[in-house]
Amino acid sequence: MSGQPTVCWEASADLVVVGSGVAGLTAALEALELGLRVLLVTKDVADAGSTRWAQGGIAVVLEDGHEPGDTVDRHVADTLAATGGLAEPDAVARILADGPSAVSDLRHRGAVFDAAGDGLALAREGGHSAFRVVHAGGDATGAEVERALLAAAGGVGVPMLTGHVAIDVVRAGGDRGPVVGLRVLDGAGRLGQLRAPSVLVATGGYGQLFDSTTNPDTATGDGVALAMRAGALGADLEFVQFHPTVLYTGAGARGRRPLVTEAVRGHGAVLVDSTGRRFMQGVHPLADLAPRDVVAAAITRRLAATATSCVYLDATAQTDFPTRFPTVFASCRAIGVDPLRDPIPVSPAAHYSCGGVLTDTEGRTGVPGLYAAGEVARTGLHGANRLASNSLLEGLVVGRRAAHAIATDRLGPRALGCALPGTVFDQVPMADRDLVQRAMSRGASIGRDGVGLAAASDAIEAGTSAGAVTSRAQVEDAALTLLAQAVLAAAGTRTETRGCHVRTDFPLTDDTHQRASLLVGLNEGQLTVRTADSARVGAA
Numbered sequence: 207m208s209g210q211p212t213v214c215w216e217a218s219a220d221l222v223v224v225g226s227g228v229a230g231l232t233a234a235l236e237a238l239e240l241g242l243r244v245l246l247v248t249k250d251v252a253d254a255g256s257t258r259w260a261q262g263g264i265a266v267v268l269e270d271g272h273e274p275g276d277t278v279d280r281h282v283a284d285t286l287a288a289t290g291g292l293a294e295p296d297a298v299a300r301i302l303a304d305g306p307s308a309v310s311d312l313r314h315r316g317a318v319f320d321a322a323g324d325g326l327a328l329a330r331e332g333g334h335s336a337f338r339v340v341h342a343g344g345d346a347t348g349a350e351v352e353r354a355l356l357a358a359a360g361g362v363g364v365p366m367l368t369g370h371v372a373i374d375v376v377r378a379g380g381d382r383g384p385v386v387g388l389r390v391l392d393g394a395g396r397l398g399q400l401r402a403p404s405v406l407v408a409t410g411g412y413g414q415l416f417d418s419t420t421n422p423d424t425a426t427g428d429g430v431a432l433a434m435r436a437g438a439l440g441a442d443l444e445f446v447q448f449h450p451t452v453l454y455t456g457a458g459a460r461g462r463r464p465l466v467t468e469a470v471r472g473h474g475a476v477l478v479d480s481t482g483r484r485f486m487q488g489v490h491p492l493a494d495l496a497p498r499d500v501v502a503a504a505i506t507r508r509l510a511a512t513a514t515s516c517v518y519l520d521a522t523a524q525t526d527f528p529t530r531f532p533t534v535f536a537s538c539r540a541i542g543v544d545p546l547r548d549p550i551p552v553s554p555a556a557h558y559s560c561g562g563v564l565t566d567t568e569g570r571t572g573v574p575g576l577y578a579a580g581e582v583a584r585t586g587l588h589g590a591n592r593l594a595s596n597s598l599l600e601g602l603v604v605g606r607r608a609a610h611a612i613a614t615d616r617l618g619p620r621a622l623g624c625a626l627p628g629t630v631f632d633q634v635p636m637a638d639r640d641l642v643q644r645a646m647s648r649g650a651s652i653g654r655d656g657v658g659l660a661a662a663s664d665a666i667e668a669g670t671s672a673g674a675v676t677s678r679a680q681v682e683d684a685a686l687t688l689l690a691q692a693v694l695a696a697a698g699t700r701t702e703t704r705g706c707h708v709r710t711d712f713p714l715t716d717d718t719h720q721r722a723s724l725l726v727g728l729n730e731g732q733l734t735v736r737t738a739d740s741a742r743v744g745a746a
């Protein structure tokens with residue numbers, strides 16, 4: 207950081223957690239219980255991330271409450287069927303098997319789910335062959351998860367620095383050795399140095415790469431950028447999932463748009479076009495409840511065929527809509543739509559980053575001491591298209607597993623006491639967020655092609671200049687710029703259509719040559735893309 211202030215303050219811990227969503231809070235709580243000194247840093251107020259916006263719920267086959275005949279094996283099979291041939295069967299089985307106990311821990315920490323009779327109410331969403339999604343407040347599951355975890359963290363006194371943005375992970379030995387800490391900027395722009403042998407990034411995804419998204423404006427890919435700059439690999443970055451049913455709030459609407467949860471379709475609503483015609487029948491055996499990539503692509507084709515900007519979700523038969531989906535109901539009413547009488551206007555928008563920092567199912571990256579969990583990470587659970595409501599589950603499971611891995615790895619005493627080496631965060635390329643969003647939305651949405659991807663890359667490169675990072679806005683712009691180029695590089699390399707990566711110039715799936723993850727690295731400022739035979743950490 208040329209021209210940066212010198213370090214103004216310091217702190218130390220056994221583990222620094224970056225991010226205060228479901229994965230970060232779960233990891234921090236678990237690590238504290240395991241006896242680690244934990245410090246959590248988050249760039250905004252604690253509940254400003256994506257977790258609180260999650261609606262549908264948590265997909266899980268609970269021992270004490272599931273649809274008759276449903277099993278974890280069926281959940282595994284549904285996940286593998288939805289993920290475009292790129293999910294890792296071992297990772298899927300391991301993570302989903304831990305789901306029931308992770309949800310049970312969450313309930314012990316205070317989360318309350320909607321009940322039906324003696325048990326929990328179960329919903330169904332796209333790609334699921336059973337009712338297995340537990341929810342809270344009807345369609346406010348993420349808000350309840352975030353509330354409960356923050357209350358639990360407050361209750362046991364997890365030290366938390368809000369308004370602190372991470373700028374670089376520090377490694378010993380000329381940036382080749384293990385992690386020795388993390389540098390952050392505080393709210394006053396002062397540089398702080400957190401000495402710790404373990405850093406867990408849990409910063410969420412990069413939906414803000416696009417000008418229309420369900421994600422809050424904090425979702426700028428900071429953790430992926432942080433980890434890649436520290437030497438970790440990104441994987442499956444090209445698989446940006448577009449949620450099919452996001453409330454259409456008018457032409458040119460930018461920023462976060464309200465979600466209309468898939469559970470609305472699970473509850474019986476159907477998609478129709480501007481003429482009132484259903485169009486999902488015949489597209490997939492599950493019709494309106496097909497996996498998300500299938501529905502989003504079908505809507506995109508329908509919009510093109512009818513030269514319209516939105517399709518409609520007809521839920522007018524659902525007389526319980528206001529109580530079953532209070533969040534969606536309020537969003538609709540705010541734009542003058544009454545779901546009891548009017549079909550709801552919807553169109554796809556960027557929703558979830560299926561890829562991220564390459565980790566194992568314990569959150570370990572390839573860099574000793576650096577861990578990742580939640581949407582920021584690529585564990586192998588989501589492949590080319592995440593199954594609905596597997597994301598909160600992954601945050602709970604892998605957050606917990608990562609805490610145990612960190613306690614087991616016990617990287618503690620080695621790093622403490624030594625001076626943190628000089629910064630590597632110098633002259634960072636960054637472009638303006640608006641420019642990046644417009645370029646990515648034009649060239650890298652659903653229905654990409656080689657020409658559009660190259661044009662997006664050129665536009666971003668032309669708008670990029672290098673500079674020191676002295677504010678949160680610059681951290682975010684730099685992260686978005688790196689992520690945009692990484693996504694474009696991977697999307698340009700993948701000359702096929704698979705999952706949520708839809709290429710109009712390569713409309714077929716090429717299982718013979720391309721059924722493998724792409725790994726993206728950053729070496730001396732240059733992005734590299736290569737195919738992994740196996741994308742497991744260690745094999746990379």
Ligand code: SIN
Binds near residue numbers: 468558594595
């Ligand atoms: C939804 O409620 O439709 C979104 C849930 C998810 O993204 O898994």
